[in-house]
Structure formats: structure tokens, C-alpha cells
Amino acid sequence: MRRHHFHFILAIILFSCKQPSKQQENPFTSATFKSLPKYPSEGLLSDFDLLVNSLKEGHTGIYWYSSAKSFDSLVSVQRAMIKDSMNGFQFYNIVAPIVAFTKEDHCDISLSDELKAFQRQQGKFLPLSVLNSGDDAFILSDTVSGHAFKGARIVEINGLPIKTIKEKIYKTFGSDGNIMSSKIVFLDGIRLAVEYAKVMGQPDSFNITVVYPSSEKQETVSVKPVTFKTLKAIETSVNVAYHTDTSNLPASFKCLDGNTAQLTFKTFSNSNFRKHSMNFRQFTDSCFNILLNAEVDILIIDMRENGGGSEGNEDYLFSWLTDKPYIKYDSVELSRFAFSFINYTDYAKDSDRIDLYKELRYENELTGSGRILRRKGIYTPTPPRAHPFKGHLYILTSGWTYSGGAEFCSLVREHTNAVFVGQETGGGYYGNTSGTLLELTLPVTKLSISIPILKFNLAVHKGIPGHGVIPDFEVKPSFEAFSKGIDQELEQALSVTPAVEIK
Incomplete structure (x- = not known):
């Protein structure tokens, strides 16, 4: 929090020291942003309070990693920053840290359409990649x-x-x-x-x-x-x-040699597969049938760009890696059956709201403990295979590996002896808050916030709280390797001598 009031003597002392640049002091009050509308403090405070209350009401996992006390403390600090006649960028930088403090990657904040247009038409950017x-x-x-x-x-x-x-x-x-x-x-x-x-x-x-x-x-x-x-x-x-791979194919399969194969899943989204005339389950089955028939001993599954997708595809893939029964979720929890802020979301239309509430009531029930949990039988994980892949398994991961992609990695870590190579997964080891998202649009500033309402608690126990799957072999990105087109994670995986087979 910036402080603007100083004792006179302290001000003199600070003036004699190196001063921050004008850009650092007030980065969004220059002539560049003169054309942007300014909002009265009453409107900004109204948007602020709506955002905070909506997060508390709808975000089921809001206190998964932080306490209510610490969240409220941040809210108090940020709210005190609101002044009259602020523009959208200034307000964004006040509320964005609150959204970020939910510590959930599915909970995002976006600029208004007006600010996005400003960026495209008048924005000034660092000329760097x-x-x-x-x-x-x-x-x-x-x-x-x-x-x-x-x-x-x-x-x-x-x-x-x-x-x-x-x-x-x-x-x-x-x-x-x-x-x-x-x-x-x-x-x-x-x-x-x-x-x-x-x-x-x-x-x-x-x-x-x-x-x-x-x-x-x-x-x-x-x-x-x-x-x-x-x-x-x-x-x-x-x-x-740099010959960056810009292919939009959701998945690919190739044999690196007679004994090693690489299976890549960039997404688990069924709609993405359909867009390319592919079917996720048919593709997955065909790959593993090839692996088993060819008696391939080493499989490298590349999950580095997999940010999730359609629920169930992560355990469908995992089912090909085990012949032992497993439980996927300890619970799937809903915050509530109805939301006071629904008229400010993408479910504001009567028919959409009615359909949403009907679906939530059908799939979830209020339990004796007071929690709203998914009904038994609504979702059943894919059972293990009678003849799964039993060779040496390597998983490539990165910070892009999250949501369903990270859930798959957690299941593999929990139930197999697979070797992980790369960076820590971007998704939490114990699950995430995702599923249905309510897109809240603040009425005054038009900033948009995605609020996830389903908390998925994975039935796993080997992880570090607050972290994802930690790789067995961490690979730090190198400019030299990147510039030469070297796939560091793949090279590392290929260099490791198989030690143990998966259970």
C-alpha cells in the first residue's frame, strides 16, 4: 500500500534519497490514459463490495489455502486505496490482488471490453518476447x-x-x-x-x-x-x-524407436478433439492398443501443455495405467444452490438461471454435516483395465499442466511408480476449484471475474499441501537449449535409465 502522508522532516530526508520515477508513482494517470472514463468513488466501492461478497458466496475453495482472517485483512487494505475519479486500470490493480489471493488458477479477472479496446488501439508495450x-x-x-x-x-x-x-x-x-x-x-x-x-x-x-x-x-x-x-x-x-510448435492438434502419438513411444495430450477438451475430427476415447484406446501389441517397454506421456478440459478424460487415460481399483475424489463440494449476484453473471437470463439451479439441485445434495456434496452415482471414475500398460512410465510436466491435466498427474503419482520430469505442475496436487464458472461482470467498471463454484477434493495423500506434483527430475528452462530447438524435458527423460516398473 502506498503511503502519501509523511511528517515534514521525513519528507525532506526521503527527498534527498533516490526517488522512484513518475511512472512508478502514478503509472496510470499520465496523458496516455486521459481518454479513459473516470469513476466516482461510490461506484468503485459498489463494484469492490460486489466482487468481494460474490467471491465469498460463490467460490467454494476460497479458504483452501488462506484463512478468512488473512483474506479480510487484504480486502481492508485494498478497499482503503479507492479514491474518487479512478480509471479502469487503476481499479483493476486494486481488485486483481484480491482475486489472485483466492489462490485458484480457475479464478480469473479480465479487463473490460473498453480497456481491451484501449490496449489494442492505443496501448504502449515493451517491444519484447x-x-x-x-x-x-x-x-x-x-x-x-x-x-x-x-x-x-x-x-x-x-x-x-x-x-x-x-x-x-x-x-x-x-x-x-x-x-x-x-x-x-x-x-x-x-x-x-x-x-x-x-x-x-x-x-x-x-x-x-x-x-x-x-x-x-x-x-x-x-x-x-x-x-x-x-x-x-x-x-x-x-x-x-525458434520453430515454436503452433500446432492446434489436441493430441499426438509417435514411436521414438522400437522400444520407446511418446504420447502427447495438449488438452482433455472433448470439443477441441471434435474440432479436429478426433474422439478422445477412440484415440486413447488406439494408442494403447498399439503400445500393448508392439510390446513397447517405455512410454513418455507429455502433459506440459495440458490445462485440462472435459471431466472424466483424465481418469480414462489413467485407467490404461493401472489394474488396481482406485478412488478419484474424496468429495466434490458446492458452495450453495443459489447466488445473490446471479443477475450480474452470464446466467442472468431467466432460462439460463433456471437450468443452472436445476442442474445444481440434481447433481448435489445437502448433507447432515451442512455441506453440499455431489450425489453418489452422478460420476463414476473409469475402472482399471484388465491389461494396462505395465512398462516404464515417464510424465513430462510444466507450469501449464493444471486442472484435469494436473489431476491426471496426481493420480499417476499416487498410484504408480512413474518418473516425473520437468517443472512442478501448475495445478494443485489435492485438487482444484473449477467445474461450473460464474462469469461476474461488475456493473460500473465492467471488469469480469470467473468464479468457480465446485471444489474437487482428490482422494490422494502423497503431495505437499499448497503445491502440485513435484518432478523427480527438475528441468530449468535454458535459453541456449530453447534457441537450439532442444527439448530439455524429453532429453532428460530419455537419459534416465529405467529403474522400476509401475505397480
Whole structure:
């Protein structure tokens, strides 16, 4: 929280020290944002309170990783920041940390259509595409304003360390629990530039300090911002230069040699499979029939881009990896059967609201403990196979592996001896809050918030609370490997000698 009132003596002392730039002080009050509407404090407070109350009422897992006391404490701090005549960006940066504090990746906040249009038409962006590795960010763009920055590591932008910038941006979007892998990978490519513009500001120039890995030479260069159209062109050129896989196929299968096969699932979404004239279950069955008939001994399942999809596909895939009975969920919990804020959501239409409430009543019941849980028999996990794959199993994971993709990984970790390679999954080990999402639109500022209402508690016990599946072999992204087209996680998996077979 910024403090604006100082004792006179303290103010003199601070004035003599290095002062933060104007951009850091008031990043969204410059002439750049003059055309944006400003909202009265009454309207902003009304939107703020609606958001907070809706999260408390609808988000079933809101206190899974944080206490009610800590949440309310943050709410009090952020609410006190609201002033009269704020624009949408300023308000976004007040409420986004509250949404992020739910610590659920399915709970998102989006700019209004007006702010999105502003970004597309008038936005000023860093002319960069990057690869993140921990706190570091390496520039993928070939040239920036005539400067050959490719491969350079960013040290500072406009006087702020890149680590500080990332930490501030991280506070505006959530991840499951305390998982950082999903936040790190989310800022890859041009997304660092996009999020910087939303959170840090849109100045008329950027002083970028970089270090060149080959020489360790440090240099600070002033560059001009670019439009969103130019930023997208940078993204395209980087994808071409680094032969980035832009295939939209939801899944693929290939034999790497006579004894090793790779099965890739980028999604579990049935609609995505149908879009490509594929059927998830038919595809999965055919792959495992090939594996069993060919007596392939080593299977690598690539889940690095799998953010989930249609419920049930994760355990359908898992059923091919075990012949032992298992329980998928301890419980699936609903927050309530009806919502006071429903008229501000995508279920505001009478027919939509009635259908939603009917479905919630049909699938869930109020138990003696006072909890609303999914009725028995509504969902039954796929039973194990009589003849599953019993060879050596490797799972490739990343921060993009979440929701149903992470649930699959949790089941595999819990019930097999599979070896995990890559980064911690972006999805929590013990489940997530997802399923039906209520898209809340704040009536004054028009910011949009996705509120998940079903808490899926996986029947697993081997994980670390607040984290995802931790890989057995962690692979930290490397610019050198990326620039050469080396698949680090796959290479690591292939280099590990099979030790034990899955149970």
C-alpha cells in the first residue's frame, strides 16, 4: 500500500534519497490514459463490495489455502486505496490482488471490453518476447529498436529489477496454492509485455538494462514502446525463428524407436478433439492398443501443455495405467444452490438461471454435516483395465499442466511408480476449484471475474499441501537449449535409465 502522508522532516530526508520515477508513482494517470472514463468513488466501492461478497458466496475453495482472517485483512487494505475519479486500470490493480489471493488458477479477472479496446488501439508495450527461467527473463526478439538483444538477460526496466517487476505482476493473477511454475511460464513470450502494460504502466520510453551471457557485458538502452499490432508481429516472428510448435492438434502419438513411444495430450477438451475430427476415447484406446501389441517397454506421456478440459478424460487415460481399483475424489463440494449476484453473471437470463439451479439441485445434495456434496452415482471414475500398460512410465510436466491435466498427474503419482520430469505442475496436487464458472461482470467498471463454484477434493495423500506434483527430475528452462530447438524435458527423460516398473 502506498503511503502519501509523511511528517515534514521525513519528507525532506526521503527527498534527498533516490526517488522512484513518475511512472512508478502514478503509472496510470499520465496523458496516455486521459481518454479513459473516470469513476466516482461510490461506484468503485459498489463494484469492490460486489466482487468481494460474490467471491465469498460463490467460490467454494476460497479458504483452501488462506484463512478468512488473512483474506479480510487484504480486502481492508485494498478497499482503503479507492479514491474518487479512478480509471479502469487503476481499479483493476486494486481488485486483481484480491482475486489472485483466492489462490485458484480457475479464478480469473479480465479487463473490460473498453480497456481491451484501449490496449489494442492505443496501448504502449515493451517491444519484447521473452523466455523466463526462475527470476530471470531472456530476450527472444532478434532486434529491439535496432539493438541486437537476442539472448540477453534482462536486469532492469526503468530502474526496477526484473525480479521486482515480476513479483508485482504475480500479485495480480492467481495460481493454485503457492505454486510459482504456472506464474513463471505465463509471462513467457509477449505476455510479460502485456501484463507490464496492465500493471506497471505504459510510459513513452523504456530504459532496459541487459547482460549479454557470452560476454557478461551490461548495457542500458532506451527503446520506444510499440503498438499491440507490432507486439503480435514480434510474437509471430519469434515463433518462426525458434520453430515454436503452433500446432492446434489436441493430441499426438509417435514411436521414438522400437522400444520407446511418446504420447502427447495438449488438452482433455472433448470439443477441441471434435474440432479436429478426433474422439478422445477412440484415440486413447488406439494408442494403447498399439503400445500393448508392439510390446513397447517405455512410454513418455507429455502433459506440459495440458490445462485440462472435459471431466472424466483424465481418469480414462489413467485407467490404461493401472489394474488396481482406485478412488478419484474424496468429495466434490458446492458452495450453495443459489447466488445473490446471479443477475450480474452470464446466467442472468431467466432460462439460463433456471437450468443452472436445476442442474445444481440434481447433481448435489445437502448433507447432515451442512455441506453440499455431489450425489453418489452422478460420476463414476473409469475402472482399471484388465491389461494396462505395465512398462516404464515417464510424465513430462510444466507450469501449464493444471486442472484435469494436473489431476491426471496426481493420480499417476499416487498410484504408480512413474518418473516425473520437468517443472512442478501448475495445478494443485489435492485438487482444484473449477467445474461450473460464474462469469461476474461488475456493473460500473465492467471488469469480469470467473468464479468457480465446485471444489474437487482428490482422494490422494502423497503431495505437499499448497503445491502440485513435484518432478523427480527438475528441468530449468535454458535459453541456449530453447534457441537450439532442444527439448530439455524429453532429453532428460530419455537419459534416465529405467529403474522400476509401475505397480
